């Protein structure tokens with residue numbers, strides 16, 4: 084981490100090598116878990132690669148934390164396996180799993196110094212004193228807190244406490260690092276800073292890492308790949324761009340970014356095939372597009388083009404501007420078409436007069452190759 088001005092990058096890299104462990108893969112195979120009659124995890128299968136920064140992303144209550152705690156050994160599955168680096172750890176207690184979990188609350192000991200907090204896990208394991216000193220110094224150096232080793236947690240900012248919690252976990256040299264909403268106690272500005280630091284730290288250590296969050300921006304900016312979850316079911320796994328560009332279903336499309344979803348019917352065949360929606364909407368369908376049954380038209384706000392005059396392309400429809408939100412780089416318009424409001428973003432051009440206003444009639448054009456055709460699921 085570079086947040087501490089006196090942290091020398093060479094020293095920091097050297098510190099990382101003190102704690103370096105070989106990156107391992109992690110597999111979750113056919114896991115089901117119930118709390119009484121509440122079936123929380125439903126046939127979860129995931130393959131996480133060595134050194135990958137992986138996110139469990141989904142709305143509150145979808146089972147992210149339950150799955151993370153299952154990997155850590157604090158929850159027991161009804162069936163299925165967790166395999167880390169080729170070793171089935173499903174029946175091992177938490178302390179034998181070589182897995183480090185950073186809690187949302189940090190859970191630091193208030194009466195101990197930063198250094199003692201970080202050393203505690205090593206003392207518990209009976210590690211020799213000189214080795215503890217070496218590893219604690221390295222862990223604090225990595226998180227940029229070498230100069231605050233003697234402070235108490237209450238004398239640190241939220242971001243610094245979070246880094247102590249991280250140092251305390253990486254110092255035990257886990258094979259896998261698990262982070263349970265690690266940024267949720269920080270204010271918006273700190274979150275952005277700390278998430279960059281987290282990414283840097285993870286890259287330096289090369290540790291296979293799983294990050295639980297309900298915040299898509301956090302997952303998108305920090306992680307290599309994401310498992311999107313809903314109601315205990317993994318909906319899709321992919322890179323942030325893959326999930327955004329090729330969502331597998333309506334849930335993924337609408338959970339990651341803004342998406343317009345329009346109901347209608349696919350009509351005609353061959354070159355004549357097209358989508359007919361409300362208000363006389365007619366959208367061309369690329370001839371090679373493979374459509375699911377009962378296809379809905381889904382498109383992102385920035386792919387639609389607005390114009391005051393009817394465009395020459397066939398894939399357009401008329402609407403009225405109901406809402407205008409200035410977001411900085413774009414202006415977001417709410418456009419009413421046949422009783423439904425859709426969202427269209429126009430790039431904001433500083434210095435130019437805005438071409439559209441509330442109440443204005445406009446045409447919305449959707450290029451055929453930027454439409455997503457998704458089924459009801």
Ligand SMILES: Nc1ncnc2c1ncn2[C@@H]1O[C@H](COP(=O)(O)OP(=O)(O)OP(=O)(O)O)[C@@H](O)[C@H]1O
Pocket residue numbers: 118121123141142143144145146147148149150297
């Ligand atoms: N110890 C428990 N006993 C009974 N039910 C539980 C327990 N822990 C979680 N649940 C239930 O399991 C479901 C999944 O909870 P979980 O905490 O894994 O969700 P989450 O996706 O992490 O949500 P959040 O983002 O709000 O933390 C919820 O319905 C929750 O009420």
